[in-house]
Structures are given as C-alpha cells and as structure tokens.
Amino acid sequence: MHESKSMNKILKSLIWLAIAIIGAGAVGGIALNRGESINAMWFITAAVCIYLIAYRFYAVWITTKVLLVDETRATPAERLNNGRDYVPTNRWIVFGHHFAAIAGPGPLIGPTLAAQFGYLPGTLWILIGAVLGGAVQDMVTLFLSTRRNGRSLGQMARDELGPIGGVAALLGTLAIMIILIAVLGLVVVNAMKHSPWATSTVVATIPIAVIVGLYMRSFRPGNVLEASLLGVVLLLLAVAAGGWIDHHPGMRSLFDHDGLPLAIGVILYGFAAAILPVWLLLAPRDYLSTFMKLGTILLLAIAIIALQPEVKMPALTQFIDGSGPIFGGALFPFVFITVACGAISGFHSLIASGTTPKLLANERDIRMIGYGSMLLESFVALMAMIAATVLDPGVFFAINSPAGVVGREAATAVATINSWGYAVTVEQMEALARQMGESTLFARTGGAPSLAVGMASIFSSAFGQSLLSFWYHFAIMFEAVFILTTLDAGTRVGRFMLQDILGNFSRRLGETSWYPSVVLSSALVVGGWGYFLYIGVIDPNGGVNILWPLFGIANQMLAAIALCVGTAILIKSGRLKYAWVTGLPLLWLVTVTSTAAWQKVFSADVRIGFHAAANDMAARLAAGTLTPEQVRVAPQLIFNQQLDAWLTMFFIAVLWIVILDMLRVSYRHLTGKPVPVSSETPYQATRLARE
Amino acid sequence: MKFMHWWHVCRDFMRRLSGDDAYERYLEHYEAMHAETLNPPPRLSRKEFFAYWQEQKWNGVNRCC
Numbered sequence: 001m002h003e004s005k006s007m008n009k010i011l012k013s014l015i016w017l018a019i020a021i022i023g024a025g026a027v028g029g030i031a032l033n034r035g036e037s038i039n040a041m042w043f044i045t046a047a048v049c050i051y052l053i054a055y056r057f058y059a060v061w062i063t064t065k066v067l068l069v070d071e072t073r074a075t076p077a078e079r080l081n082n083g084r085d086y087v088p089t090n091r092w093i094v095f096g097h098h099f100a101a102i103a104g105p106g107p108l109i110g111p112t113l114a115a116q117f118g119y120l121p122g123t124l125w126i127l128i129g130a131v132l133g134g135a136v137q138d139m140v141t142l143f144l145s146t147r148r149n150g151r152s153l154g155q156m157a158r159d160e161l162g163p164i165g166g167v168a169a170l171l172g173t174l175a176i177m178i179i180l181i182a183v184l185g186l187v188v189v190n191a192m193k194h195s196p197w198a199t200s201t202v203v204a205t206i207p208i209a210v211i212v213g214l215y216m217r218s219f220r221p222g223n224v225l226e227a228s229l230l231g232v233v234l235l236l237l238a239v240a241a242g243g244w245i246d247h248h249p250g251m252r253s254l255f256d257h258d259g260l261p262l263a264i265g266v267i268l269y270g271f272a273a274a275i276l277p278v279w280l281l282l283a284p285r286d287y288l289s290t291f292m293k294l295g296t297i298l299l300l301a302i303a304i305i306a307l308q309p310e311v312k313m314p315a316l317t318q319f320i321d322g323s324g325p326i327f328g329g330a331l332f333p334f335v336f337i338t339v340a341c342g343a344i345s346g347f348h349s350l351i352a353s354g355t356t357p358k359l360l361a362n363e364r365d366i367r368m369i370g371y372g373s374m375l376l377e378s379f380v381a382l383m384a385m386i387a388a389t390v391l392d393p394g395v396f397f398a399i400n401s402p403a404g405v406v407g408r409e410a411a412t413a414v415a416t417i418n419s420w421g422y423a424v425t426v427e428q429m430e431a432l433a434r435q436m437g438e439s440t441l442f443a444r445t446g447g448a449p450s451l452a453v454g455m456a457s458i459f460s461s462a463f464g465q466s467l468l469s470f471w472y473h474f475a476i477m478f479e480a481v482f483i484l485t486t487l488d489a490g491t492r493v494g495r496f497m498l499q500d501i502l503g504n505f506s507r508r509l510g511e512t513s514w515y516p517s518v519v520l521s522s523a524l525v526v527g528g529w530g531y532f533l534y535i536g537v538i539d540p541n542g543g544v545n546i547l548w549p550l551f552g553i554a555n556q557m558l559a560a561i562a563l564c565v566g567t568a569i570l571i572k573s574g575r576l577k578y579a580w581v582t583g584l585p586l587l588w589l590v591t592v593t594s595t596a597a598w599q600k601v602f603s604a605d606v607r608i609g610f611h612a613a614a615n616d617m618a619a620r621l622a623a624g625t626l627t628p629e630q631v632r633v634a635p636q637l638i639f640n641q642q643l644d645a646w647l648t649m650f651f652i653a654v655l656w657i658v659i660l661d662m663l664r665v666s667y668r669h670l671t672g673k674p675v676p677v678s679s680e681t682p683y684q685a686t687r688l689a690r691e
Numbered sequence: 692m693k694f695m696h697w698w699h700v701c702r703d704f705m706r707r708l709s710g711d712d713a714y715e716r717y718l719e720h721y722e723a724m725h726a727e728t729l730n731p732p733p734r735l736s737r738k739e740f741f742a743y744w745q746e747q748k749w750n751g752v753n754r755c756c
Contacts, residue, residue: 083720084747096708106756180756222741224711278749279742286754287709341756350752489754496750512750555756 016056023049027127030315031120037310038119040386044305047127047382051375054131059371062136066570066578067143069363074686076149077360086150088361088688091368097359099373100290101351102138103297105184105483106341106555107381112388112447113548114338115396116324118316119389121335126385129336129343130378133585137559138348139370140566140582145353146360147680153353157565159679160572161661168654168661169561170497173350175651176554177494178525180347181270182532183547184483187446189262189537190544191476196255197246197437199262201473202480203255204238205285206269213284228287232295235288235481239474246437259537266487267530273488274495274522282488289482296455296478300383303458313389313396318420325401326445327545328607333596336588337552342381344585346558348374361688387454388447394424395432399450402542403443413442437469445542448479494525535640538633545607546644553597553648557655560589564662571666572675590659597652601645610645614638710748714740 026046030038063069080086089097114122145151151159154173158166192199208231216227245251257265273281322330327338341347352370360366388396397417398406406413410426417424433441436453444450452475459471496512498521503510509517536543563586570579603609606616614637620626621634669675706712714737725731735743 083717083724084744090707092704093707101753102755104754104756184756217742217745218738221738222711222714224709224713225705228709277746279745283745283749286749345756347755351755354752486754486756489749489752492749493752551756 016053019049019052023053030123033315037312039308040304040311040390041308043123043311043382043386047379050127050131051379054135055367055371055375058131059135059139059367062139062371062581063143063364063367066575066581067140067366069143069366070683071362071364072685073363074684074688075146075357075360075363076681077358078686078688079681079684080149080358085355086358089359091361091365094356094359094361094365095369095373098351098356098369099376100294101355102345102348102373103293103377103380104341104486105187105479106345106347107377108384108451108479109187109447109548110339110341110552111381111385112451113326113400113544114335115313115385115388116317116326116400117320117331117335119311119313119385120315121320121331122339122385123382125335125339125343126378126381129339130374130381133559133588134342134344134348134378135371135374136581136585137344137346137562137566138352138374139366141349141562142352142357142360142370143363143366144566144569146357146363146366149681150357151353151679153349153562153565156353156679157561157658160565160569160676161658161665162676165561165565165658165661168658169558170501172346172554172558172561172651172654174494174497174501175647176347176551176558177490177497178528179532179547179551179554181487181490181494181529182536183544183551184486185263185266185270185529185533186536186543186547187448188480188483189259189266189533190444190446190542191448191452191480192257192262193259193444194256194440195438195476196252197242197469197473198476198480199255199257200245200251201238201242201477202484204241205235205288205477205481205484206281208234208238209281209285209288212288213280216284217279224287227284228291231284231288232291235292235477236474239470239477242473242477243437243469260534263533263537267526267533269484270487270491270530271522271526273484274491274526275518278492282485282492285481285485285488289485292478293482296475297380297383300387300455300458301379303462304383304386307458307461309386309390309458309461311386311389312391313393317393322605322608325397325405326542327548328605329549329596329599333592333599334549336592337549337556337596339381340552340555340559342378342384344556344559344589346555346560346562349558349562362686384451387451387458390458391450391454392422392424394418394422395429395453396450397422398424398429399441399444399453400447401443402445402540402545404540404542406443408443410440410442435468436472438472443542445544447544448476448483452476452479491522491525491529494528495521498525535636539637539640540630541607546610546640549596549600550644550647553593553600553651556589556593557651560586560593560655561658563589564658568662568665569678572669572678576670586659590655593655594652597648600648610641610648614641614645617641710744713744717744 023046026042029042030046077086077088111122154166154169157169192202212227212231216224320331394417406416414424414426452472455475456468456471460468499510499512499517508514511517536547563582566582567579567586599608600610604612606613617634617638626634665675717740721734
C-alpha cells in the first residue's frame with residue numbers, strides 16, 4: 001500500500017519532469033530556429049507544456065499560499081442565492097460563461113499586428129505574459145470580488161484605496177471603451193472597403209440577428225438553442241449569397257463602397273443598436289457571435305493540429321528597430337502594448353469582478369475559472385499568431401501595410417516590400433485576391449483580412465481548395481459578427497457609465513430608463529468613438545497605427561489598476577512577502593505603459609510621436625508640399641494627433657495617481673497608520689455538499 | 692446506452708450554458724422558495740420570464756475585447 005503510493009508519486013514527478021523538458025525543448029526550438037520555416041506544432045507543444053506546468057504548480061501555489069482559498073467558505077452565490085444573478089453554478093458552465101465573455105476579437109487582432117516584429121517576440125509575450133501576468137490578474141481579481149459579494153473593480157478600488165482609486169477606475173474604463181470600439185470599427189471598415197462580398201455578408205448579419213431575436217422572443221419564447229441554430233444556418237447562407245452578389249453587376253455596385261461611407265454606416269448602426277431594446281439586436285447577435293466564436297476557435301485548433309502548417313515568418317524582422325510599416329515603434333515597449341488581450345488584458349478584470357463571482361459554487365473553482373480561462377484565451381492568441389505567420393512574409397506585409405507607407409499602386413507597394421527583403425509579386429497578390437474572391441488585398445490594415453487569408457488557407461487545405469473564397473468571407477463574417485457585438489455591448493456599457501456620471505449632476509439624466517437621457521448619453525458615446533473611427537478612416541496611414549497603441553496603453557492601464565488593487569489588499573492583509581505575485585507584473589506593466597506613453601507623446605520620430613507627427617504635417621501644410629486631397633484633411637489630422645497626445649497623458653496620469661494611492665495606503669499600513677478597513681465579507685461555512 | 696448517456700450530458704450542458712433551460716430553473720427556484728409561502732409573487736409565464744431574464748442579462752459589462 002505504502003509502496004505503491006510512493007511509486008505513484010515518483011511516476012507523477014517523472015511525468016511532470018518530462019513535460020518540463022519537452023516544453024523547454026519546444027521553447028528553445030522556437031527561439032533558436034534560424035531556418036527557412038518552422039512547424040506550427042513547436043508553438044502548440046511549447047504552449048501546452050507551459051500552460052500545464054503553470055496551472056499545476058504556480059496557480060496552485062498562489063491559491064493555497066497567497067490567496068488562501070478556502071473550500072469550506074460559502075460563496076456569494078450560495079449566501080445570496082436569488083435564482084437570478086446569484087446562483088451556485090457547475091464549474092464547467094461558469095468556465096464556459098467566463099471564457100465566452102473574456103474572449104473577444106482582441107486576441108485575434110493584436111498578435112496579427114505584432115507579427116511585423118517576427119513570430120518570436122509576440123509568441124514569447126503571449127506565453128509568459130499570460131502565465132505570470134494575465135492569468136494572475138484574472139484569478140486574483142475573481143478571488144477578491146468573490147470575497148466581496150461580487151463587487152466591481154471600481155467599487156473595490158474605492159473601498160480598499162479610497163475615492164480617488166474608484167474615480168480613476170471608472171474614467172479609465174469609459175476611455176478604453178471609446179478607443180476599443182473605434183479601433184474595432186476601423187478593422188471592420190478596412191475589411192469591407194470595396195468588397196461587395198464582405199459588405200453584403202456583414203450587412204446581412206443585422207436582419208439575421210433580428211429574425212433570431214423575434215424567434216426567441218415571440219415565436220418560440222426562450223428556445224435559445226433552436227433560434228441560434230437557425231441563425232448560424234442563415235449566416236452560412238449569407239456568406240454563400242455574398243458570393244452570388246459579388247458576381248451580379250447590379251447588386252455588386254450596391255455594396256461596393258469607400259471607407260468613409262462604410263464608417264458612417266457603422267456609426268449609424270452603433271447608435272441604432274444602443275437605443276433599440278436588447279432583445280431585438282444585441283442579445284440575438286451575442287448568441288450568434290458566441291456560437292460562431294467557440295465553433296471557429298475549435299475548428300482552427302483542429303485544423304492547425306491536423307495540418308501542422310509551416311510558419312514562414314522569420315523569428316525576428318528588421319522592424320524591431322521601430323520602423324515597422326503597420327505601426328511605428330520599437331520592440332520594447334510596443335510589442336507589450338500591441339498584444340494586450342492574450343497576454344494580459346485589464347478588461348478581463350471587469351468580467352472577473354462582475355457576473356462570474358456571483359456564479360461560483362465554491363472557492364476551489366477559482367483556479368480553473370480565473371487562471372484556466374485566461375490560459376485558453378492565450379492559446380487563442382497563439383493560434384492567431386500562427387495563422388498570421390503561416391503566410392509568406394511578403395504577402396503578410398502587402399495585406400497589412402497601409403497605402404500611406406508602401407504606396408497606393410500595386411507595383412510601388414510590391415517594390416517597397418521587396419526592398420525590405422520580402423519576396424512578393426503583383427501577380428501573386430492578384431492571384432491571391434482572385435482566389436479569395438476580392439478585387440485587391442493590398443492595404444487591408446487591421447488584422448482581420450490577413451487573419452482571414454491565413455484561416456482560409458488553413459481551412460481550405462483541410463476541406464478543399466475550391467472553397468477558398470467561401471472560407472475567406474466566412475472568416476471575415478465571423479470576425480465582423482463579434483466585433484459588432486462588442487461594439488453594441490460596449491456602447492451600451494459606456495452609456496450606463498456615462499448616465500452614472502451624469503446622474504451626479506442631474507438625477508433625471510441618471511435614470512437608465514428615461515428615454516431622452518438614453519438618446520443623449522448614447523449619442524455622446526457613439527459620437528466619442530465615431531470621431532476616432534472617422535479620423536482613422538480619413539488618415540492615409542491607416543489609423544490603426546494611431547488607435548491600436550492607444551487602445552493597448554488604455555487596456556494595460558486598466559490591468560495595472562486591477563493589479564494595484566490586488567497588491568494593496570495583499571499588503572493590507574499582512575501578506576507583504578507575497579505582494580510580488582501581483583507586484584512584479586504591475587511593475588512590468590507600469591514600465592511598459594509609461595515608456596510607450598512617453599514615446600507616443602514626445603518621440604521626435606513622426607511615425608511614433610503624436611506631437612512630432614502634428615508638427616511635421618503642419619510644416620508640410622505651410623510649405624505647400626501636400627496634395628490637394630491631403631490639404632483637405634490635414635487640419636483634422638493635426639488636431640487629432642494633438643488630442644491623442646493629451647489623451648495619452650491623461651491615461652498615464654490616471655495610472656500614476658492609482659499607483660501613488662496604492663503606495664500611500666500600503667505605506668500607511670506598514671507604518672501602523674489607519675487605512676480603509678478591508679471590505680471582505682466575514683466567514684460563513686458552506687452548506688453545499690461537494691459535487 | 693453509454694452513447695445516450697453522453698448525449699444527454701452534452702445536451703444538458705449546452706442548454707444550461709446557453710440559457711435554454713432558464714425557465715425550467717426559474718420554476719424549480721419558484722417552487723422551492725415561494726410556492727409554500729403566504730403571499731407568493733406572481734408566477735411568470737415562459738414569455739414574461741424570458742423577456743425579463745434577457746433584459747437583465749444584457750445590462751452590464753458582459754463582453755470583452
């Protein structure tokens with residue numbers, strides 16, 4: 001008996017040792033490979049081994065030694081069970097809800113953009129950032145909120161730090177919302193630009209969502225699965241119908257538009273979606289996007305594992321020096337800003353302190369749901385990195401480089417990309433565009449189209465070459481569906497926050513059901529992101545160059561706020577020696593975010609610094625060296641660059657205020673002065689039987 | 692036999708995850724909490740409950756980047 005137990009223990013240790021060795025070998029292989037290409041299985045192997053070890057050892061250590069997770073303690077779901085939002089729920093169900101909530105389009109776009117540095121920097125940051133940063137942040141926030149009846153991050157910041165922290169968290173969240181929606185809108189617009197197939201398919205998702213909404217509201221109330229299945233079938237039909245429209249001369253022109261009218265369409269749609277009842281558009285769209293998201297991620301994982309494609313992008317490109325075509329800025333700090341979701345994302349702390357803690361049946365589920373979900377999201381980001389880097393580097397840069405950088409004509413763009421040392425020809429791009437059913441694939445900045453080409457080529461080699469154009473537009477539709485869901489949901493959340501703030505000035509404006517207030521606050525939020533979307537579309541450098549780093553800075557700022565709250569609580573509760581668990585990722589984020597913000601504001605490089613870009617354009621405008629088309633938009637672009645500089649400084653100011661507040665509270669506690677008392681709810685023993 | 696068992700597990704999981712069985716769970720909760728009390732709150736019909744449930748579910752941060 002005793003002997004077999006110790007045998008078991010040895011066997012287990014050997015298995016974990018083997019996982020560690022295989023993982024280290026795979027990471028080494030990825031890092032040291034200097035061949036023509038490297039198989040994607042190296043990435044998958046490295047990721048799985050790192051996740052397993054981190055989940056089994058680091059996460060367990062944090063829950064048992066640092067957080068002191070207590071299985072005997074009743075959770076808010078048990079104590080406050082009301083059958084509605086507080087419900088003890090099976091952990092697999094909670095995992096599904098939580099993962100569906102945190103995994104949006106972010107982890108697909110960021111890694112695709114970061115691939116301009118080569119596959120290595122983004123991949124390492126996705127793996128290490130998730131294991132030591134993102135998953136820790138999600139799990140700690142989930143734990144703290146669970147111990148506080150599911151209170152939100154903003155409320156916890158106010159309770160544990162003071163009013164300043166609370167206000168900072170609220171403002172930060174609202175700002176992220178605005179920037180995030182603008183950049184996501186821009187990604188959709190760039191995918192639909194002069195693509196009747198993509199545009200008609202994306203437009204079709206709106207009536208399909210309404211049909212599904214009416215179906216589950218009135219025709220068969222509450223039959224969610226049935227209605228969603230109907231919606232998924234209709235979406236696939238819409239993708240196929242888009243191909244027919246593309247070949248129909250009359251219909252074709254109806255959906256063939258420039259960026260600007262498409263952007264205005266997205267803005268009007270966003271406003272309509274924000275003031276319409278949720279059951280009509282938002283809820284059914286959310287069901288469709290969740291099913292499409294989970295299905296496509298699964299399909300992509302199966303395809304990558306079954307086909308084992310070769311990654312053709314080099315480990316590092318010359319653009320690590322900051323001269324990259326997709327966005328300006330050197331490897332440090334910009335890869336850590338570009339890949340936010342998938343490595344560490346502040347947005348997750350809003351989910352981890354919202355719905356999820358009210359569903360936990362037992363505290364022991366916190367590791368699986370908080371830490372585990374983030375590992376899965378990191379894996380999604382890794383797959384996006386693979387899908388972007390299996391393309392020929394020349395093709396990748398041709399699709400993603402904005403016209404303002406490589407030139408408007410195909411021949412000049414190809415010549416520029418060739419001069420960087422990446423082989424691509426005009427014929428190759430034309431053939432690829434034809435295969436995908438597009439007129440051109442040049443300058444489709446934003447990540448969605450190159451990811452779609454990558455996904456289409458992976459899928460089509462599994463399911464047949466003839467379907468290439470179908471898969472391309474399927475991938476575009478799939479991304480557009482959940483980008484638009486984020487756009488709807490984000491606008492609505494922004495509206496609630498704004499109404500919350502306005503309520504301080506006029507009680508009437510704070511009422512979420514008073515229609516004039518709904519329209520006013522929706523218009524303000526839509527106007528906010530609509531402005532950035534508009535500027536992004538008229539900017540010849542593609543707009544993503546400006547908006548994505550802003551989003552990254554804002555998102556990492558929110559992550560830093562969440563880690564500040566966690567660190568302060570650890571110190572206040574006498575766990576100073578473990579404060580590095582949240583303190584180290586916090587220190588890293590503060591370094592990265594502050595450096596990036598400093599460079600975005602003060603760099604003399606016109607492709608990085610906002611002020612430099614504004615001054616450069618003003619000088620060229622005065623010297624009369626701009627084309628008439630550029631002269632028309634120059635004043636708006638100059639104003640926008642200056643605005644972005646102020647916005648960046650605002651983000652950094654908010655971040656440092658929270659950090660100084662955290663340090664102040666920690667210092668006061670350590671020197672025995674009074675601090676806000678812990679808002680943790682007292683212990684109550686669980687009465688739920690173990691499942 | 693085994694196959695049917697797994698099919699049911701999967702179906703129940705999907706129904707629970709999507710909220711397809713939300714009304715059944717509401718009825719269970721209602722029976723457990725209110726059926727025996729003196730002045731029970733009105734029992735919602737399937738349609739009423741779903742309208743309320745959906746409204747509540749989408750009020751707040753429930754989707755991320």
